[in-house]
Amino acid sequence: xxxxxxxxxxxxxSRNARCASTSTSSFPYPTHPRPTPHQIFHxxxxxxxxQIKARYYELVRIYHPDAPFGRDLSPAIRxxxxxxxxxxxxxxxxxxxxxxxxxxxxxYRAELERRRRxxxxxxxxxxxxxxxxxxDQARAQAWAATTNQTWPDRIILFVGILALGAGLGPLxxxxxxxxxxxxxxxxxxxxxxxxxxxxxxxxxxxxEIRRRVEEYNALKAAQEKxxxxxxxx
Numbered sequence: 001x002x003x004x005x006x007x008x009x010x011x012x013x014s015r016n017a018r019c020a021s022t023s024t025s026s027f028p029y030p031t032h033p034r035p036t037p038h039q040i041f042h043x044x045x046x047x048x049x050x051q052i053k054a055r056y057y058e059l060v061r062i063y064h065p066d067a068p069f070g071r072d073l074s075p076a077i078r079x080x081x082x083x084x085x086x087x088x089x090x091x092x093x094x095x096x097x098x099x100x101x102x103x104x105x106x107x108y109r110a111e112l113e114r115r116r117r118x119x120x121x122x123x124x125x126x127x128x129x130x131x132x133x134x135x136d137q138a139r140a141q142a143w144a145a146t147t148n149q150t151w152p153d154r155i156i157l158f159v160g161i162l163a164l165g166a167g168l169g170p171l172x173x174x175x176x177x178x179x180x181x182x183x184x185x186x187x188x189x190x191x192x193x194x195x196x197x198x199x200x201x202x203x204x205x206x207x208e209i210r211r212r213v214e215e216y217n218a219l220k221a222a223q224e225k226x227x228x229x230x231x232x233x
Contacts, residue, residue, distance in 0.1 A: 037088035
């Protein structure tokens with residue numbers, strides 16, 4: 001089979017820059033859809049293992065994704081070509097079978113296979129999404145269950161705090177109230193006692209004054225009464 005060589009290109013960089021134009025012109029990558037390993041390596045079917053190995057090193061130097069050649073191609077195309085070269089090298093060395101390389105391409109089968117892979121990828125993605133949703137729902141249910149179990153405990157704790165406050169509140173307030181009430185009672189008793197003493201003292205003073213008035217009146221009456229001798233005369 002005749003291959004049309006790729007035209008060489010001039011290296012636009014400096015004189016020391018590495019260019020792969022001569023090597024790529026010698027071993028261009030086949031342009032038809034399913035090239036055989038011998039067509040990729042540009043070797044005859046009777047090539048020796050040493051020739052295959054040497055050609056593999058030359059193709060790797062040219063078609064490696066990081067090589068200067070093929071910078072105008074997309075990264076996906078460069079990786080695909082390099083993988084094809086590696087697979088062809090394994091087939092030529094006998095690690096894999098050459099049978100599938102020579103099978104004719106069935107476009108309908110290829111399309112079915114592509115759709116099958118796409119469907120499998122979609123199903124896997126959907127299963128992962130459903131699994132993630134189930135995990136989220138399980139976490140939400142667990143959180144809700146935990147919250148529902150926590151609320152009664154919180155209510156019981158709140159009621160217990162209120163009961164404790166209601167029980168200790170009077171004990172904290174009662175001493176001050178009791179002291180104030182006791183002081184008020186003491187003051188009232190002292191005032192009542194003072195009033196009683198004042199009333200008794202007043203009564204005693206009045207009795208003393210009454211007694212002195214009576215004594216004074218009796219003395220005055222005795223002084224004003226004439227003697228008995230004068231009455232007789």
